[in-house]
Amino acid sequence: xxxxxxxxxxxxxxxxxxxxxxxxxxxxxxxxxxxxxxxxxxxxxxxxxxxxxxxxxxxxxxxxxxxxxxxxxxxxxxxxxxxxxxxxxxxxxxxxxxxxxxxxxxxxxxxxxxxxxxxxxxxxxxxxxxxxxxxxxxxxxxxxxxxxxxxxxxxxxxxxxxxxxxxxxxxxxxxxxxxxxxxxxxxxxxxxxxxxxxxxxxxxxxxxxxxxxxxxxxxxxx
Amino acid sequence: xxxxxxxxxxxxxxxxxxxxxxxxxxxxxxxxxxxxxxxxxxxxxxxxxxxxxxxxxxxxxxxxxxxxxxxxxxxxxxx
Numbered sequence: 001x002x003x004x005x006x007x008x009x010x011x012x013x014x015x016x017x018x019x020x021x022x023x024x025x026x027x028x029x030x031x032x033x034x035x036x037x038x039x040x041x042x043x044x045x046x047x048x049x050x051x052x053x054x055x056x057x058x059x060x061x062x063x064x065x066x067x068x069x070x071x072x073x074x075x076x077x078x079x080x081x082x083x084x085x086x087x088x089x090x091x092x093x094x095x096x097x098x099x100x101x102x103x104x105x106x107x108x109x110x111x112x113x114x115x116x117x118x119x120x121x122x123x124x125x126x127x128x129x130x131x132x133x134x135x136x137x138x139x140x141x142x143x144x145x146x147x148x149x150x151x152x153x154x155x156x157x158x159x160x161x162x163x164x165x166x167x168x169x170x171x172x173x174x175x176x177x178x179x180x181x182x183x184x185x186x187x188x189x190x191x192x193x194x195x196x197x198x199x200x201x202x203x204x205x206x207x208x209x210x211x212x213x214x215x216x217x218x219x220x221x222x
Numbered sequence: 223x224x225x226x227x228x229x230x231x232x233x234x235x236x237x238x239x240x241x242x243x244x245x246x247x248x249x250x251x252x253x254x255x256x257x258x259x260x261x262x263x264x265x266x267x268x269x270x271x272x273x274x275x276x277x278x279x280x281x282x283x284x285x286x287x288x289x290x291x292x293x294x295x296x297x298x299x300x301x
Binding site for chain 2: 058059062066094095100101102104105106107108109147149150174
C-alpha cells in the first residue's frame with residue numbers, strides 16, 4: 001500500500017501517522033506539502049494528520065481545506081481512494097466538504113487530552129474491518145475543537161446509513177450523539193477526533209489503533 | 223471600497239465561547255446579561271466595482287462555514 005501524508009504548516013501528528021503507516025505497511029509514506037497541487041503517482045491511501053494547521057485561524061481546518069493539495073485529495077476521494085482525517089485532519093475534511101457537519105469548540109471549553117473509551121459502531125468499513133461491531137476500544141484524544149455538530153436530519157442519516165464509525169462511551173467534548181468518527185456516503189473517507197496512530201505498538205501502552213491500519217492494508221491490498 | 227462581513231452562529235448552535243464570556247461578565251458583577259453570542263467581524267478592502275455576488279461567494283467559499291454560521295454583508299461608503 002502506497003500512502004501519502006499531507007503536511008500543512010502547523011501539522012504536528014504527521015510524523016506519528018507516517019511512523020504508524022510505515023510500521024504497518026512496510027513502506028515509508030510520501031510526505032506531501034500543502035502547496036503541492038498533485039499527489040505522487042500510485043497513491044492508494046491518504047492521511048490528513050492532526051495538529052493546528054494555519055494556527056486554527058478563522059476556524060479549525062478552514063485554511064488547510066482550501067490549500068492547493070486539497071483539490072487533489074478531493075479528486076482522489078471521488079475516485080474511491082481511502083482517506084483518513086485524524087483530529088485536525090477530521091476538521092479539514094469537514095471544512096473541505098468531504099464529510100458532513102462541523103467540529104466546534106469543546107462544550108466544556110477546555111482542551112481534552114486523555115485516553116477515551118470508544119465503541120466501534122460499524123465494523124464493515126474499509127477502516128474498521130479488523131474490529132468487531134460493538135467492540136470497545138481505547139484511543140487517546142487531544143483536542144480543543146472536537147465537538148461534532150450537524151443538523152438532526154444529517155445525524156439521523158449518518159446513524160441510519162451506518163456511517164457513525166466510532167462513538168464515545170462517555171461525555172468527552174459535547175459531540176452530538178457522542179459521535180467520535182464518521183464515514184462519507186461511499187465509505188472511503190473516515191474522519192475521527194481520537195488518534196489511532198498513537199496506539200499502535202506495545203510501548204504506547206495499547207495497540208488498539210494498529211488494527212485500523214492493518215484492516216485498511218488488507219482491504220486495499222485485496 | 224470597503225465591506226464588512228458579520229459572521230454569527232446559527233440559532234440553536236451551542237456557543238461555548240459566548241457562554242464563557244457570559245460567565246465572565248457575571249463574575250465581574252454584571253448580573254443583567256441574559257445571553258451572549260460571539261461572532262466575527264471581517265473587514266474587506268475591495269477593488270472598486272466588486273459585486274455583491276462576489277462578496278457572497280467569498281463568504282460561502284471561505285469566510286463562513288454555512289453548516290453552523292450565518293453571514294451578513296455591509297458595504298461601507300468611502301469617506
